[in-house]
Amino acid sequence: MDKFTTHTGQVAPLRRSNVDTDQIIPAVYLKRVTKTGFEDGLFAEWREDEKFLLNQPEYQNATILVTGTEFGTGSSREHAVWALKDYGFKAVIAPRFGDIFRGNSLKNGLLTVELPEAAVEELWLRAELHPESEITVDLEACEVRAGDRTWGFEFDEFLRWRMMEGLDDVALTLRDEDKIAAFESNRDAWRPRTLPVQV
Amino acid sequence: MSPTPHESEGTEPRTLAQKVWDAHVVRTGGQQPDLLYIDLHLLHEVTSPQAFDGLRVAGRKVRRTDLTIATEDHNTPTDNLFTIADPTSRKQIETLRANCEEFGVRIHSLGDENQGVVHVVGPQLGLTQPGMTVVCGDSHTSTHGAFGSIAFGIGTSEVEHVLATQTLPQAKPKFMAVTVNGSLPEGVSAKDLILKVISITGTGGGKGHIVEYRGQAIEELSMEGRMTVCNMSIEWGAKAGMIAPDEKTYDYVKGRAHAPKGEEWDAAVEYWQTLKTDEGAVFDKEIVIDAASLSPFVTWGTNPGQGVELSGTVPAPEDFDDPIARTTAAGALEYMGLEAGTPMREIDVDVVFLGSCTNGRIEDLRTAAEVIKGRKVAEGVNMMVVPGSAKVREQAIAEGLDKVFIDAGADWRFAGCSMCLGMNPDQLTPGQRAASTSNRNFEGRQGKGGRTHLVSPAVAAATAVTGHLASPADL
Numbered sequence: 001m002d003k004f005t006t007h008t009g010q011v012a013p014l015r016r017s018n019v020d021t022d023q024i025i026p027a028v029y030l031k032r033v034t035k036t037g038f039e040d041g042l043f044a045e046w047r048e049d050e051k052f053l054l055n056q057p058e059y060q061n062a063t064i065l066v067t068g069t070e071f072g073t074g075s076s077r078e079h080a081v082w083a084l085k086d087y088g089f090k091a092v093i094a095p096r097f098g099d100i101f102r103g104n105s106l107k108n109g110l111l112t113v114e115l116p117e118a119a120v121e122e123l124w125l126r127a128e129l130h131p132e133s134e135i136t137v138d139l140e141a142c143e144v145r146a147g148d149r150t151w152g153f154e155f156d157e158f159l160r161w162r163m164m165e166g167l168d169d170v171a172l173t174l175r176d177e178d179k180i181a182a183f184e185s186n187r188d189a190w191r192p193r194t195l196p197v198q199v
Numbered sequence: 200m201s202p203t204p205h206e207s208e209g210t211e212p213r214t215l216a217q218k219v220w221d222a223h224v225v226r227t228g229g230q231q232p233d234l235l236y237i238d239l240h241l242l243h244e245v246t247s248p249q250a251f252d253g254l255r256v257a258g259r260k261v262r263r264t265d266l267t268i269a270t271e272d273h274n275t276p277t278d279n280l281f282t283i284a285d286p287t288s289r290k291q292i293e294t295l296r297a298n299c300e301e302f303g304v305r306i307h308s309l310g311d312e313n314q315g316v317v318h319v320v321g322p323q324l325g326l327t328q329p330g331m332t333v334v335c336g337d338s339h340t341s342t343h344g345a346f347g348s349i350a351f352g353i354g355t356s357e358v359e360h361v362l363a364t365q366t367l368p369q370a371k372p373k374f375m376a377v378t379v380n381g382s383l384p385e386g387v388s389a390k391d392l393i394l395k396v397i398s399i400t401g402t403g404g405g406k407g408h409i410v411e412y413r414g415q416a417i418e419e420l421s422m423e424g425r426m427t428v429c430n431m432s433i434e435w436g437a438k439a440g441m442i443a444p445d446e447k448t449y450d451y452v453k454g455r456a457h458a459p460k461g462e463e464w465d466a467a468v469e470y471w472q473t474l475k476t477d478e479g480a481v482f483d484k485e486i487v488i489d490a491a492s493l494s495p496f497v498t499w500g501t502n503p504g505q506g507v508e509l510s511g512t513v514p515a516p517e518d519f520d521d522p523i524a525r526t527t528a529a530g531a532l533e534y535m536g537l538e539a540g541t542p543m544r545e546i547d548v549d550v551v552f553l554g555s556c557t558n559g560r561i562e563d564l565r566t567a568a569e570v571i572k573g574r575k576v577a578e579g580v581n582m583m584v585v586p587g588s589a590k591v592r593e594q595a596i597a598e599g600l601d602k603v604f605i606d607a608g609a610d611w612r613f614a615g616c617s618m619c620l621g622m623n624p625d626q627l628t629p630g631q632r633a634a635s636t637s638n639r640n641f642e643g644r645q646g647k648g649g650r651t652h653l654v655s656p657a658v659a660a661a662t663a664v665t666g667h668l669a670s671p672a673d674l
């Protein structure tokens with residue numbers, strides 16, 4: 001996984017809340033068996049409308065998506081994160097995210113930051129008035145900076161460390177293999193197994 | 200029998216969810232989240248290919264093939280069993296088959312009697328039991344919580360993690376109770392209840408919580424009804440939904456292929472009986488609902504929280520105090536092509552979809568068949584009946600339900616996810632309106648431009664007959 005410490009870039013102001021993962025990437029794009037190449041599926045239905053945000057020339061270079069609350073709710077599809085990343089987004093800012101989406105994003109090096117509604121509104125206005133202006137999302141300092149404005153954000157210590165180090169979860173867990181084995185040797189005998197049974 | 204981890208717990212009163220959580224902690228403390236052991240890992244073709252690929256790249260194996268099982272469901276055709284017309288769908292299914300073969304995972308493929316929607320198959324095989332941890336790369340894994348298990352959906356990276364380690368690091372959730380007092384009135388189902396809950400909480404109300412549904416109305420639900428309730432936990436943002444196991448739960452599990460037998464059964468039941476929230480245990484939050492106040496409930500908008508009584512009318516954006524809810528409502532009305540103030544019963548539909556892991560079990564088919572028996576699907580309405588699994592289909596045929604649907608003019612299909620998510624050819628066309636027993640009414644969920652009203656099986660059947668949203672009482 002790529003390490004993430006800080007990123008500076010332009011903002012795409014997506015004035016919508018309750019953007020579920022079906023909107024981020026419709027199901028028809030989920031049929032691939034690879035982990036990359038999902039950029040064409042990002043907001044696919046909305047992008048057919050030429051007035052849609054991401055079709056505006058001034059937002060072509062945006063790398064930070066700022067959106068309304070409840071972003072990424074719904075289906076667990078990790079493709080939503082891959083699509084955002086493949087399209088070129090490095091960070092998403094919203095007042096609140098769907099749980100599974102948030103977990104997925106941090107496992108894939110896409111930083112998701114929760115800022116209050118008022119901050120999001122301010123970032124939207126800025127990006128609408130000055131699309132070329134850049135903001136900084138700083139995971140080290142847990143801050144979002146835009147011009148002379150700074151907002152702190154909360155971030156779980158462990159997740160932050162993992163993201164900044166770009167660590168793979170599986171390797172991290174396998175350091176405790178002995179504990180897993182010990183747990184397994186103590187499991188109840190009646191716990192079901194999937195092995196075929198005679199009925 | 201070896202001593203079990205749960206016997207050593209202290210006497211502090213705990214919630215059901217806490218007990219199950221504690222019994223699965225492999226590692227706790229320090230900076231990292233708890234590492235939970237996973238008892239059952241369900242796989243399907245859509246969210247697993249990249250996970251298997253990850254294992255391959257890292258040279259890892261599936262740690263516990265005996266706790267892992269796969270089925271084909273999301274992409275499968277429902278008009279025939281063997282020809283997957285779309286090449287990308289076919290590729291995904293072939294990839295799953297090849298991965299299962301390579302890694303030694305049991306798979307139920309098209310044509311197999313245990314093929315079907317992953318959340319229907321687990322309970323059907325008796326693999327879902329009380330007090331387990333169950334995960335799957337699908338958000339409706341919460342279904343399995345109906346047995347008193349902690350069950351939740353995971354992303355593809357997590358699928359890879361569970362395949363490799365049979366564990367998952369999980370931050371401790373909060374615990375919530377939804378207590379439904381009294382009995383549901385005649386004609387009000389589990390689906391109506393959960394749609395009502397979501398309309399109260401909104402789509403984010405359960406965030407970060409494992410929810411325990413309890414109270415008389417919940418106890419009175421069948422296992423199928425409990426699964427419907429737990430299934431939709433994710434639609435109000437909850438991490439998982441659970442219901443304490445009782446006699447009904449044991450009866451449902453008993454005798455199934457993977458249920459414990461003999462002495463093991465007794466040992467299991469002894470443990471299962473401890474799986475209830477202790478007197479004095481504290482929930483972080485509680486919602487109390489009076490069952491008697493409920494009536495058939497349907498959605499009007501584009502998220503499952505936008506619902507109203509079937510006897511009600513389409514709301515106006517101004518009805519909402521919260522500015523965000525107001526804008527969302529305005530957008531939803533536009534997408535749905537609805538006028539505020541229209542009685543819900545006057546909304547005509549083009550399609551009725553009966554199926555999915557929410558309402559595609561045998562009891563759901565029976566309920567709908569009872570309503571539709573001797574009647575006809577209205578002119579111009581296409582009703583599609585898609586059993587949740589091949590076995591449900593077989594059982595329905597044995598009971599003659601297929602005939603009831605076919606005689607009424609409905610389209611009787613093979614098992615799969617089908618129009619629940621419109622990944623296979625079962626899709627709405629732009630502008631088409633559906634009454635659907637599935638769980639999501641998102642824009643385009645059931646096909647590009649399609650409009651979805653979430654309903655119960657009884658309402659679906661009555662709607663098919665009248666051509667507009669209706670309940671059996673209207674017939």
Ligand code: SF4
Nearest residue numbers: 339555556616619620
């Ligand atoms: S039936 Fe629908 S909700 Fe259930 S697993 Fe299939 S796609 Fe997901």
